[in-house]
Amino acid sequence: MRYVYSFDHKHRRPPMEHKDLLGGKGANLAEMSSVLKLPVPPGFTVTTDACRAYMESGWPSDIDDEIARHVAELEATMGRSLGDANDPLLVSVRSGARISMPGMMDTVLNLGLNDKSVKGLAKVTGSKRFAYDSYRRFIAMYANVVMGADADAFEARLADARSATGAATDADIPADALVSLCTDYKKLAKEQTGKAFPQDPYKQLRGAIEAVFASWNGARAVAYRVRENIEHTLGTAVNVQTMVFGNRDERSGTGVGFTRNASTGENKPYGDFLVNAQGEDVVAGIRNTQNLDDMKEVFPEVYDELLDIFVRLERHYTDMCDTEFTIEQGKLWMLQTRIGKRTGVAALKMAVDMTKGTGKGADRWKITREEALQRVTADHLDAVLHPQFDTSGEVVATGLGASPGAAVGAVYFNADDAADAADRGEEVILVRNETSPEDVHGMMVAEGILTVRGGLVSHAAVVARGWGTPAVVGAEAIKIDGKQFTVGSVTVREGDVISLDGSTGEVVVGAMHTADAEPPEEFEILLGWADKVRKGKLAVRANADSGDDAANARRLGAEGIGLCRTEHMFLAPDRLPVVRRMILADTEEEEAAALDELRTVQQADFEEVLEAMDGLPVTIRLLDPPLHEFLPSVEELKIKQASGGLSDQERRELAAAEAWSEHNPMLGTRGVRLGVIKPGLYAMQVRALLDAAAALRKRKKHPIVEIMIPLTVTREELALARSWVQTEVDSALKGMKNKPDITIGTMIETPRAAVRADEIAEAADFFSFGTNDLTQLTFGFSRDDVESRMMPAYLDQGLLKRNPFDTIDQTGVGDLVRLGVERGRSTKKKLKMGVCGEHGGDPESIDLFYRAGLDYVSCSPYRVPIARLSAAQAVIRNR
Template structure:
């Protein structure tokens, strides 16, 4: 999470005991607003920081020990300055003793040519060129035919967003780029005899299928369309291209609803008695162009007949579409926040609608649904680019292209193989065949399901295309989540209930299973999302993205497996059935009708869909979570084997949770919350009696001993971190409405009034900051000793029963805020543990550590890490575990339970980019965490560091924790697989960038010393 701020440089003074530690630090690059000009004072401070902070030296001016330790902090500096009239941005990152300085000229007039005579860009940058621009550069580089053109880079999108237009100098560069293409193609843009035409496409660095707008055939008008007809000898093709331009330009550039043009098309087809667009003649299409121009008049708009005016308007529309509602929605649901904007690609038009020897298509080098190494895709004869992905016609399988276009197909297979070898990943490509000549229009890493992602990654390694570490980076954390999504069990699929209720079959657009209520609009899907819905449409468009995200599954009656619905659904891991010709969808009456039987499904009716087979079932079918095996285990094994990886443990409070965690690959228990064991109906009365009457502590110990024994048995040989009692005691007490005579007698009271009086006496105004955590252990005599005895006895029981048992408890003190608190509890734990070990005659290995969740504890971490036992001089604290839930609450002053009242508003206004309880606030909470880690390891280099809050399962947070140098993260059992992948990826990326962990080079995750 980041706050929007204009803060630039801060000089910090932290107190460590009585001796001041003085150092300078600056805020990360994001703190400098775009275009901010550093003042003289800022420059002087930055200069000082550059010289002094590549390693942070603490000087204790009063201590004869003269501590001088290099503390490695994640310091970042950004300065903006002028040089020879050019604005430059310099970013300095200091991590440890390594200083990295980079400069990049801020070019506002970035136009990069591709194809034809264009020189290849030596180091193409996806962030600048966008995904499409990068793909076009790389295809040209490996010798694949690409229609020439040029890319307007993403910084220009920023310029457009800020100014609402582009500089005149940029337009002059566009004209110069056009002249190069004209020379390559031997045609002129706007030439009435044989015009050069362009497509105008968006292309951000991250693929956003269907979210941004495209305009084809730019340069046609009433004059040039006649020239195109004569030059090609194909009047029908020329007017088909012109009517497409009129439609796209009106929709994308001028905001005329596409339906207005579609209505004219439907009306003309009805008038002349044809069903398909392809059956319209040249004269029909010429008439349609006239009708489309009337649509402009009806909406008070004017179509520009000057080709350059068309191109300028299209470029502006592409850049403007970056902030369209649907694009913003897509970025929101995908969590995309780091992009500069979209690039704009101007490319020579090649035509798939010239006739039966031309066509267009989309394909994947491997099956995006299953991951199998078979070419998967579709194409249309006599069609133009957007027809396939828009789902206007249901296309033909790519395999049939071999018969119609044998030479082009052979070349296509070679191209796809070349691209997969070059990019080392499954490719999603778009192509056009113009009079039997193949042109490649686009390539990118294809979106895929979780199941496919795992198989593709493993297969690429098996085929020698990439290494295991490279393969890890091709799988997203969401892919792992998808593999855990529900499917129909084999038994359900074979049952009569399933087979007899399949009412329709379409194309398998996205695997998995879903059960939900039928809805027909995005608005209804969003309103009813909590009830579980399946969105049913004729075909989806980018405007439906919100409803698709809100739905459990999607059904369309038109479109193929590369249509918008299928591509987006697969990317999100949602089951999807597309191109289902067995159904009719009536959006006005909100009904789905089975053609063969006439059976109707209305809004709210429950159906099931099988995205793996394309089947629609009229009843609810029970779903199940698939077994985790094969590629799943193989890939996560690679993640665990990455050198210096941050390990993953689990939060578990029962033997069942611990077993699930171990099954999913957890390397221990990072948090066992002892209080969760108190809430069972049989135990709660005993706990309440101890709280209120100070009776029954021995019985509570037996409960704890039994639970600890079970968890340590399941996790044999692996560490089990047990947090002593943390929540305020009132959480275990009855509410006033529950108090009655029977309960009073049960708890040892003469009457209910006495019970109510004692409960009221324990009331706290702010229990989160009240009597809880270590304060309970200090104030409530016997509590800490009781819990310690239960832990050590439980471990001793296991060893006594089985000499090969290897329990390894780690006892964690919660809510420490001062050194004295920790010393008080740690000594009590150690004395009690050693006594029990002596009584039992069994050597139980154990560790003592603390949670760092109070900001003050983070600031005095060096003192806490340095606490020793006065009797033997040994350190008492062997580990820190960061409780990031409470650390976030206390640092930001935000209650996690009440944040919902304003967090979304803050995100909408840009005050916060992320929910700080979901992804770690790296600038505030993260800084404290890193400061604590550095100070703790300054005193004890072997100090084990971990986190156990909700952030332990968040991929973005894990990346930060990896850089800090934490030994492990801990999360809920079901998040363990995602965390394992994220940890492996973070280590691969860090090592690739040659960045050392900030606090320590070598990670150590201990297993039982007895192992």
Template structure:
């Protein structure tokens, strides 16, 4: 190590203890800005200007023989939440030996055999610390020649499953209130509970090839990769499900660990780096599998009589520590038990309503099961991409005359209507906001020669004519081109068809099932009051026609998406025509920043390194810029229409910090993907409790 220091620094390692101490202090301060710290802060919403701190304390030594040792312990199990001491220690060792996974340690209970007096004293202090802090403690200790030293204690990192168990147990023990319990669970961590687990029947058929320590629960199946960089690239560039297999992990591996479905290590215990980081991320981890023979350079490992190369498939069970050959099928998670209990408490505290973004009956049913109170965004264009529908939308797009377009739309009407009916049935009377056709038309046209030929034959055109029409639809900047309400201005018949589908579906389901349904029709990409009124008049005319035909007095609402900066600034006028606003924060962010959300990833990392931005504005709402526009629109909209309903339906609808902003801005609801509904429910409750405090 001294030789490495001399080579890198161009000077000998200092021998003056004071110099050593100050250099060590400065090294800790410098670590705040190393690449892995920046990644960690971005993952956990920690501001870069906070800085870090340094504690200086006298040294004690656990490597002074068999009456010395070191360990890490928790007052409750950080994986399951089970009450009782949980930890590991090593005789004749320093702390780094335990946390780095260099040696596989002994369970803390063995300390009772090795050094019974120290164990008794340790348990007494551990219990006092938990009583004082009223939370599960993560403690580090050293024993030097028979004398016990506590080095630190802190509230322990835990899995979502453990967080829920501990919070409910502490309420039952009378130590904390339900409000405190709700505030103690990190909303993002619920993601761990909402993803699939192994299907029990498939698991029985799985071939078990090894077992090690169940370091972080969950089920993971994927392709084996041996370096953090390879794992990250396989996941981001190729969309692979990845299992990161390492001798041991280190902080440099954080991006690969983040990209992985699961982590498998040869060395290390339940408190090693891999285990602690994986638990914090909610990533499945099996550690300390000493049976593995691994060659990281050759990218190969052997276990259970099999040899695995990069790209081969394995499965990990983080709850049991079992390792399986091949991919094992998974099943959906459920909201029940203590999870349901926390959700019920959260629902009692929050003000924001929670809806979901869903385009299919299956997504709708799943979101309702997870607690969604309706649909905040139904993207109707997603209903057109199925193989039996895409030719019909293409016929409509490539039609030369109004008559041809209307004929093609008539063929689409039954499909659109049947989807709406199925979704209204799944909602059982809960509201649904239907966004009319939004994307540029070129997204629907064929690019494959065989598809062009089939379309030409169906429309009585030549392939050259079809190709020419497809070329004519090409736009230089399609995201800011002929899309959204602009399609309805040019082709009113599209809005008419969609209105008929929505209204007929709502009327039929309300009569057949007895549900009270009030359709919410959302006109996208509006930038001006007159633009909205033009499309709204078409919608109202068709809706009233359907009501008359069906002898119905059904109530419906027409609103708009605020996703253009001009719309936010003109919201007071637009609210004269719109009964509700839904902030499309994906496009609003894109247009406010001038970033393409499809391409920003290519340069944002440089911005993080340069400390220009600390987080991805498409994942975490930019509260200073985009948020300012939302506040302006909300205030102006309420002035014009005091009872206006407002929500957001971009990706930010499932991000806890963005949800807290929506609460403060006075929005009515947030809408997010089905699996993020419980996260949003908890985050909304925390926002309400924090603002009350």
């Protein structure tokens, strides 16, 4: 198997189509080198195949010769040799997975330097300071990444060197001090690791490549993949690239640039750069950066060349691109490009703008509306629906608004403390001088992120935008001291609450009030396009239990209600005592009186829901949970009995709670089984529903009612339950003019129901797949017990690729859905089918439901826009 490819290798297909093999970074470096002919420093890619082989059985035995051959070719191309004492070739070693994981894996720069070659570098460049600055960077990075030394110890020595020499910045430390620092660094590496710093450049290269492979399974990379739902088995490629030096002199620099604004979507390039610096300095936020407009003044010719390359990249990729570049003594080098991450607002604006065309003449290009729909993700839509502050507070500091949205939370100053606080249920704001990949677990749980240093392309900004987390960066007025920060006379301590506005960059002490967001106009434009694509193919309904929820769902584009849970109506404070009277009734008369009282209030509830969805179908699920859920806790009543005694009512409630108590209530007397024991309960609900429909018909409304019987597992069970419902329907409709539309169906939520769907369909007008319970019963998981305790371990260890309660299990539960559809329609060809579990709002699950042949998905009201988009994307993808 071939493991190594040069950037300029002639692939049979465009290199950017080989991301599975070359990784995203390697594929795009090859694309820029061999197709676009951009100024890219030469290099080669060690493939993801090599990484997977390494993870399975260690360093591949046949890879050394390949790497050596490519190093020799690189040396011939550059006219310099790795580790040469007179004119050394230096390389960078960077990770590059198929899916971008910014900052989550390791990088080594300046590889090839040693005690001899650093002198050659000083001689050939004429700058001792530059050579030893590069060497001290390499020693610190290699010692940390490859040898396992503590990075903070090296940073502390660097700070001591700045202080001892009176240097304002790292760039001001004189050459002789850097020589001493390199000696100190090598001693420190030996002290911390027990190993001498390697002088052989080929051993350095082997160690760096192996360290990048190993970093694929590092804690921060695993945590990021779990957060982003990236498969753990993909592995990373490694890119070995000729070093170019942005820290060579004042005519050199480095930067990160976007072809258009990743925060707002404005069609204007933006980014950050630093003079006399290396790339890590920009993204780490160690020095505050300058923007591209400043670059026009410092490097005017390079600026023009860079913007010309931006135009070429956008035209080639037909999308906004994120780039890294270095200027070495006035010459521009492109180090990387990729499709850039963007905020929700920017994603919507770019998608719509790009359908109108961009550029002029031969450079003009545009995308179709269907392509635009595929550029927007569920997270983008979610982000523009984030709450915003509805009042203004006293602003104590202002930074750069790096990721829009309003965030309120308690301040924590390191990732571990933030994660612990989030585990306790606190809403957290992570405050750091600058973030690094080591902070990812704290960033993941934070409501917002605030950094003192860094620009719009710093680590904090890029990661926050990718996750839709509000962030403010570069708030320089803030001074962090241990577990507090100060701004002028204001002190904020750990645990104090602050508010961040990720749009304006404002920081406010205390909790500000938030209001619903007002999505940009592109939001409705794109969803309108989505509705046209999916029309007649996959409808979107909402799960709603009240008139207000139903009205909100309709406002957000729901085409009906797929699940109205009637038990939620019973839990209202004025209903619960009546439900308990019904459960505690000693006589049929008492039970009938309680049921009649419930019928009156249920009718009012149903009228509100049906009126809000007038003319659209509403699926009403008859009572599902076991009756003990409406009674006080047995444990609490027994404690009270032991400590102070119970009233007569409480004694009756305790007896009833014990009588209805079950060892496994999820598999007990619930759903249709409850109806078998208490058929009067279902009869009451159906009468209330029909009375509500009749009242609306008198008001010239058009209610469309779907009565759903939960948890049926046999044809006979559904036929019996249907007979109760049909009796009430026939009685209510007898002699009625303007009869409402009424159908009767069931939930498919057990494996048996899916397997015997052909039989159950004989007694059903429709099916609704309850994928929450179907998942529990297929896996044998109790969701309430496994999600917090067991699921994280299963995901971290790769025992499950995804949490099956978030995204449907494609080959287990998904197969049952497909089988249920196939067998149900073998009995009734036009049987209406939908899904009402929480998976109805998940994009990947929606794709499966469309392929399975469902007529609609149903989800919570605020997920309706996401489901509308995802349904259209499923239609486009599966044509």
